[in-house]
Amino acid sequence: MEETTGLRERKKAATRLALHEAALRLATEHGLDRVTVEAIADAANVSRRTFSNYFSSKEEAVFHGDAVRLRRLLELVRRQPADAPAWDALSGAAERLAVEAYGNAPPSWLVHRRQLRGHPGLVAHQVAAYTAIERDLADDVAHRLTGPDGALRSRVLAATFLASLRVAIQHWIDHPDGPLLDILRTALTEAAGARPGTGAPATAG
Amino acid sequence: MEETTGLRERKKAATRLALHEAALRLATEHGLDRVTVEAIADAANVSRRTFSNYFSSKEEAVFHGDAVRLRRLLELVRRQPADAPAWDALSGAAERLAVEAYGNAPPSWLVHRRQLRGHPGLVAHQVAAYTAIERDLADDVAHRLTGPDGALRSRVLAATFLASLRVAIQHWIDHPDGPLLDILRTALTEAAGARPGTGAPATAG
DNA sequence: TCAGATCTTGCCCGTAGTGCAAGTTTTCCC
DNA sequence: GGGAAAACTTGCACTACGGGCAAGATCTGA
Known part of the structure; x- marks a missing residue:
């Protein structure tokens, strides 16, 4: 149960999780095809470009x-x-x-x-x-x-x-x-x- | 085994088949991600827009x-x-x-x-x-x-x-x-x- | 403290998918 | 055969996506 991860790794995990949760929430609220990648990125406070660094599509994020x-x-x-x-x-x-x-x-x-x-x-x-x-x-x-x-x-x-x-x-x-x-x-x-x-x-x- | 289909239906079937075969051929020749929808449509002698009337993606055509x-x-x-x-x-x-x-x-x-x-x-x-x-x-x-x-x-x-x-x-x-x-x-x-x-x-x- | 590694971001380009409207072809019925 | 209606094709325009690139920000390790 060693959780000795560096700050960088923890931040990445947090960003990934934030994107995932934003994608899940927005998709259930408005329907996935009415949600843009940009909206998900905004909700997670990162840029659209950064979203692509974590997931290759909305579906993958969900x-x-x-x-x-x-x-x-x-x-x-x-x-x-x-x-x-x-x-x-x-x-x-x-x-x-x-x-x-x-x-x-x-x-x-x-x-x-x-x-x-x-x-x-x-x-x-x-x-x-x-x-x-x-x-x-x-x-x-x-x-x-x-x-x-x-x-x-x-x-x-x-x-x-x-x-x-x-x-x-x-x-x-x-x-x-x-x-x-x-x-x-x-x-x-x-x-x-x-x-x-x-x-x-x-x-x- | 009645094949009494109208001309319109036969043409559509032919177009669909042509698109499918073009997609399959081009994909095996160059790799699917190096083939554009436009290239497939060209090979089947239809417009890019018409491709979308038959298939919703390259993958579906293949x-x-x-x-x-x-x-x-x-x-x-x-x-x-x-x-x-x-x-x-x-x-x-x-x-x-x-x-x-x-x-x-x-x-x-x-x-x-x-x-x-x-x-x-x-x-x-x-x-x-x-x-x-x-x-x-x-x-x-x-x-x-x-x-x-x-x-x-x-x-x-x-x-x-x-x-x-x-x-x-x-x-x-x-x-x-x-x-x-x-x-x-x-x-x-x-x-x-x-x-x-x-x-x-x-x-x- | 600082150099190198890593991550974020904006910019840009090529591609994809789709509503719309005009033009074309087929069908249907007289 | 003729002509109206239905169905199909096409180009245009617009939004969205994915990813390369480079500059700036942040973290790491010594």
């Missing part, structure tokens, strides 16, 4: 929080027991994330997020953020797999896992009746056992 | 082919046997798509696609295109599910299925040793049975 949480997820996966099978490691890390990063999210956060739901440019960036770490995640779980086609199968695992996580969080934002953890478990169970849950496929013709 | 195939996939899913379980319907449709839409793709197509691999703006758009139909797909398979949490679970199914399909196609483009169908089956099997495939099926504690 989803900065998600990006942080996704990096945290990677960290959690790496810290799973060395002998845990791939899917167990992934779902274990996800459940941990659901508690530590979303467990005590203020209701206002949910309201904010629900405002942003459905905006085309935003969902595009959101899924892009998820798939951005797909390769890293696949690399991290590859060693937990046995059998042939490791590269392909670890990639499928990472992709389906991230898709499940994304859907679970989205569902929770839309229907916040109950903790995310319950929804996440349902989603991960469905993903892990698509076969038994839907009926026996048996080679499916 | 991925027009994928969008068409994804719509076709929806169609194939709807035509699956009414009593087929959800996952069977999805994988059945995917296997059909692999044959009919990718089965006789010329090698040059694979080369083109490999050129585009890894471009950040492109993968973002690609995954966005996939998730764009996620909701429709979920609605189409919801009635094939039994049990509680149908909305969530059908969404998870659609999302994980599309993720698997995307990964399979990507893997095939990167390693075209063998038909897509084989890779697809491996991917879908891994997705459907993530748990048993990865090692110990029983809680693995």
Whole structure:
């Protein structure tokens, strides 16, 4: 827990956070496409040019929080027991994330997020953020797999896992009746056992 | 198979196709970010403004082919046997798509696609295109599910299925040793049975 | 304290996306 | 076949975005 960062680094973090929060607030207030980069920069007391030094687009600024949480997820996966099978490691890390990063999210956060739901440019960036770490995640779980086609199968695992996580969080934002953890478990169970849950496929013709 | 379309419609289709092909060709030749919308429009003999009437961005023009195939996939899913379980319907449709839409793709197509691999703006758009139909797909398979949490679970199914399909196609483009169908089956099997495939099926504690 | 590294800002340019209105092509119906 | 209506194309103008560049401000390390 060493927080011995220099002043410069702390200022940068503060600016990044200010831009992120300004972007989130303005986007939920007026709708993202009625908010200019300049307005976000103004709200964070920096120039338009400086905004570009931190984020490459409005969308990236809005989803900065998600990006942080996704990096945290990677960290959690790496810290799973060395002998845990791939899917167990992934779902274990996800459940941990659901508690530590979303467990005590203020209701206002949910309201904010629900405002942003459905905006085309935003969902595009959101899924892009998820798939951005797909390769890293696949690399991290590859060693937990046995059998042939490791590269392909670890990639499928990472992709389906991230898709499940994304859907679970989205569902929770839309229907916040109950903790995310319950929804996440349902989603991960469905993903892990698509076969038994839907009926026996048996080679499916 | 009625092709009784009017002249206007045929012209529009031709223009759309010309723009798509020009975008694909120029992007593979020079790299997408060194190609302007104006250049694509010129290559298709229309104005820059007309380009915007057909596609909202370069990326959309490049991925027009994928969008068409994804719509076709929806169609194939709807035509699956009414009593087929959800996952069977999805994988059945995917296997059909692999044959009919990718089965006789010329090698040059694979080369083109490999050129585009890894471009950040492109993968973002690609995954966005996939998730764009996620909701429709979920609605189409919801009635094939039994049990509680149908909305969530059908969404998870659609999302994980599309993720698997995307990964399979990507893997095939990167390693075209063998038909897509084989890779697809491996991917879908891994997705459907993530748990048993990865090692110990029983809680693995 | 001070030199070097790093960050911020304004300026500028090329590109993107879009409303609008005028001109062109296709359709539809008599 | 003719002519009005609908649909499409195009150029223009304007806003916004992203990023290179250089000058000034701020932080760091010795």
